Amino acid sequence: MNHDCPKSGxxxxxxxxxxxxxxxxxxxxxxxxxxxxxxxxxxxxHLKKDQCLTSVEQVLKKREIxxxxxxxxxxxxxxxxxxxPNPLQLMMEIDEPLYGLDEILALSITNVYGTxxxxxxxxxxxxxxxxxxxxxxxxxxxxVFLDDLVAGVAAAASARIAHENPDMERYREEEIDLIDKxxxxx
Amino acid sequence: MNHDCPKSGxxxxxxxxxxxxxxxxxxxxxxxxxxxxxxxxxxxxHLKKDQCLTSVEQVLKKREIxxxxxxxxxxxxxxxxxxxPNPLQLMMEIDEPLYGLDEILALSITNVYGTxxxxxxxxxxxxxxxxxxxxxxxxxxxxVFLDDLVAGVAAAASARIAHENPDMERYREEEIDLIDKxxxxx
Amino acid sequence: MNHDCPKSGxxxxxxxxxxxxxxxxxxxxxxxxxxxxxxxxxxxxHLKKDQCLTSVEQVLKKREIxxxxxxxxxxxxxxxxxxxPNPLQLMMEIDEPLYGLDEILALSITNVYGTxxxxxxxxxxxxxxxxxxxxxxxxxxxxVFLDDLVAGVAAAASARIAHENPDMERYREEEIDLIDKxxxxx
Amino acid sequence: MNHDCPKSGxxxxxxxxxxxxxxxxxxxxxxxxxxxxxxxxxxxxHLKKDQCLTSVEQVLKKREIxxxxxxxxxxxxxxxxxxxPNPLQLMMEIDEPLYGLDEILALSITNVYGTxxxxxxxxxxxxxxxxxxxxxxxxxxxxVFLDDLVAGVAAAASARIAHENPDMERYREEEIDLIDKxxxxx
Numbered sequence: 001m002n003h004d005c006p007k008s009g010x011x012x013x014x015x016x017x018x019x020x021x022x023x024x025x026x027x028x029x030x031x032x033x034x035x036x037x038x039x040x041x042x043x044x045x046h047l048k049k050d051q052c053l054t055s056v057e058q059v060l061k062k063r064e065i066x067x068x069x070x071x072x073x074x075x076x077x078x079x080x081x082x083x084x085p086n087p088l089q090l091m092m093e094i095d096e097p098l099y100g101l102d103e104i105l106a107l108s109i110t111n112v113y114g115t116x117x118x119x120x121x122x123x124x125x126x127x128x129x130x131x132x133x134x135x136x137x138x139x140x141x142x143x144v145f146l147d148d149l150v151a152g153v154a155a156a157a158s159a160r161i162a163h164e165n166p167d168m169e170r171y172r173e174e175e176i177d178l179i180d181k182x183x184x185x186x
Numbered sequence: 187m188n189h190d191c192p193k194s195g196x197x198x199x200x201x202x203x204x205x206x207x208x209x210x211x212x213x214x215x216x217x218x219x220x221x222x223x224x225x226x227x228x229x230x231x232h233l234k235k236d237q238c239l240t241s242v243e244q245v246l247k248k249r250e251i252x253x254x255x256x257x258x259x260x261x262x263x264x265x266x267x268x269x270x271p272n273p274l275q276l277m278m279e280i281d282e283p284l285y286g287l288d289e290i291l292a293l294s295i296t297n298v299y300g301t302x303x304x305x306x307x308x309x310x311x312x313x314x315x316x317x318x319x320x321x322x323x324x325x326x327x328x329x330v331f332l333d334d335l336v337a338g339v340a341a342a343a344s345a346r347i348a349h350e351n352p353d354m355e356r357y358r359e360e361e362i363d364l365i366d367k368x369x370x371x372x
Numbered sequence: 373m374n375h376d377c378p379k380s381g382x383x384x385x386x387x388x389x390x391x392x393x394x395x396x397x398x399x400x401x402x403x404x405x406x407x408x409x410x411x412x413x414x415x416x417x418h419l420k421k422d423q424c425l426t427s428v429e430q431v432l433k434k435r436e437i438x439x440x441x442x443x444x445x446x447x448x449x450x451x452x453x454x455x456x457p458n459p460l461q462l463m464m465e466i467d468e469p470l471y472g473l474d475e476i477l478a479l480s481i482t483n484v485y486g487t488x489x490x491x492x493x494x495x496x497x498x499x500x501x502x503x504x505x506x507x508x509x510x511x512x513x514x515x516v517f518l519d520d521l522v523a524g525v526a527a528a529a530s531a532r533i534a535h536e537n538p539d540m541e542r543y544r545e546e547e548i549d550l551i552d553k554x555x556x557x558x
Numbered sequence: 559m560n561h562d563c564p565k566s567g568x569x570x571x572x573x574x575x576x577x578x579x580x581x582x583x584x585x586x587x588x589x590x591x592x593x594x595x596x597x598x599x600x601x602x603x604h605l606k607k608d609q610c611l612t613s614v615e616q617v618l619k620k621r622e623i624x625x626x627x628x629x630x631x632x633x634x635x636x637x638x639x640x641x642x643p644n645p646l647q648l649m650m651e652i653d654e655p656l657y658g659l660d661e662i663l664a665l666s667i668t669n670v671y672g673t674x675x676x677x678x679x680x681x682x683x684x685x686x687x688x689x690x691x692x693x694x695x696x697x698x699x700x701x702v703f704l705d706d707l708v709a710g711v712a713a714a715a716s717a718r719i720a721h722e723n724p725d726m727e728r729y730r731e732e733e734i735d736l737i738d739k740x741x742x743x744x
Contacts, residue, residue: 348469
């Protein structure tokens with residue numbers, strides 16, 4: 001059974017809805033794939049952008065990740081329409097630097113792919129690249145959650161590729177020897 | 187400088203606002219203190235409820251914890267007023283069991299006091315006690331976030347007491363000996 | 373591409389090694405599957421123990437989870453052989469209640485399957501069932517990490533089943549209507 | 559009651575031991591303070607290195623953080639002395655890039671000071687500065703855990719300063735007005 005592709009009719013629905021929300025907020029899957037590519041490229045010289053796009057799609061099929069995106073974008077949109085209660089409305093309008101729930105939502109995305117995703121997310125949070133810079137500069141819109149969600153998905157997609165392409169060549173054989181010896185000696 | 191009691195004029199404001207929000211949703215600090223008491227009592231026979239109340243107050247003075255409560259209660263209230271976009275509105279109305287952002291917000295509360303708080307939160311999530319049971323049974327209200335936030339604060343307040351009252355008596359002296367010996371031998 | 377079953381020759385090696393380590397410490401996959409069954413059974417009346425066993429196997433195929441088990445069991449064994457430096461040796465011998473790294477390793481296991489796994493782990497940490505009770509009572513052995521690792525794998529395996537069997541029947545159709553209406557209105 | 563300075567005789571003991579371990583591995587508190595300074599300086603033009611040093615000291619007084627450092631350095635030293643079982647010994651010798659427990663231990667340090675610490679840690683993990691670069695380049699030594707632990711403490715010390723110096727001036731008064739108005743309207 002494949003964890004990435006459940007058969008329920010609900011899941012594709014939420015998946016399509018998630019893509020639509022991202023598109024409505026000006027983010028394409030390729031925008032995210034390009035960040036994942038920048039993150040993973042230094043470790044993988046054969047990496048293709050298409051691979052990153054597929055990885056972004058797989059990440060966005062995870063339920064918890066859909067929930068984080070749906071909730072975070074709802075808060076952004078409500079803030080834009082000035083429909084949140086204060087002081088939350090104000091904190092989002094000024095993007096209060098100690099407000100950390102945007103990062104917490106993003107971390108729930110990267111967690112799914114282990115600590116590699118998490119450190120990449122921390123890096124993106126400081127060094128805004130690609131669509132992340134654009135989102136940061138668009139005035140009139142509230143993107144408190146969106147930029148962290150996009151960074152989280154990109155970091156997760158990059159970590160997913162890292163886990164699928166372990167660079168084990170340099171020590172695999174040596175290791176097999178070592179485990180074998182240990183077994184014999186035990 | 188004391189991390190728990192900053193001097194800024196803003197902090198007491200957010201603190202008061204947080205208490206007011208909890209009160210508006212039917213939760214008193216003593217309700218939370220009683221859960222913290224149940225959690226910590228088995229490990230501390232001299233524990234007083236007043237100590238738990240003080241610990242709850244200290245937990246609620248932390249900025250990140252105030253932000254989590256302010257955001258979670260805003261989502262509960264917006265859902266009650268049917269002002270969230272679908273499918274988020276529906277997920278909150280039916281308390282969709284795979285929706286985990288309520289727990290993620292609560293975990294950002296307990297994290298501050300280490301893993302002890304975290305396991306206590308997991309326990310409370312299954313064995314609803316005190317006000318948590320009441321919140322779960324109140325119909326007409328949406329408490330998707332509130333019950334987890336309350337459990338998170340109670341778990342954090344209990345963990346805070348555990349960290350302040352380490353039961354080290356049984357091995358402190360033995361340990362001092364051991365470290366001393368190690369130093370000499372080094 | 374299936375994230376659970378990479379093709380590298382290294383992975384089955386680490387997987388087999390992980391199973392062997394668990395067996396050497398007295399834990400079978402069925403012991404873990406039985407805890408996962410207890411956790412998930414209340415939500416799924418058709419659940420079979422075989423399903424839980426398969427889920428445990430899938431969890432144990434994840435690299436990060438193998439690393440956590442390999443490291444935690446190494447620390448347990450080194451403590452048993454009194455080969456750790458003090459004060460770590462002493463903390464492990466007395467199972468110092470504020471030592472939380474065993475739980476941190478276990479949480480890195482449950483994180484992979486989202487917050488459901490995490491709350492189940494917190495619950496198991498308080499209510500020791502099945503093999504967890506046995507591990508706790510075996511004298512002469514150090515199981516500081518092992519019991520938390522086993523609880524973590526069981527919680528993760530249970531969460532994995534929950535994610536594969538969402539109980540969406542009660543609202544799927546209603547929801548499709550709602551999303552459709554929203555789309556029309558947009 | 560001050561969470562940072564418990565009165566137990568054990569705590570100063572573990573604190574001194576932690577400092578000694580760091581010194582034995584070639585890391586001074588000022589090395590860590592300098593990284594914290596680099597992280598926090600862009601947000602605080604009046605920041606002094608002494609303030610960072612004090613913050614590093616306060617971070618190192620937390621029990622969970624002492625436990626992480628004691629355990630991580632023990633693993634580094636055991637690996638250096640080739641006393642870990644395989645395959646763990648080999649993974650540490652080659653600093654296997656998918657081995658994430660070093661980062662997990664470090665994250666248990668930064669967690670205590672919220673998400674700000676966490677993103678700073680992710681940044682340091684990519685952009686090695688100061689002592690982190692030196693640790694990475696010292697051959698003959700195993701620093702799998704040490705570099706992440708040092709980055710974790712620096713990120714936590716920086717986050718601690720950020721929380722104590724919220725830059726609220728720009729909107730505090732405006733906010734008080736807003737909350738007041740909301741209260742009147744309620």
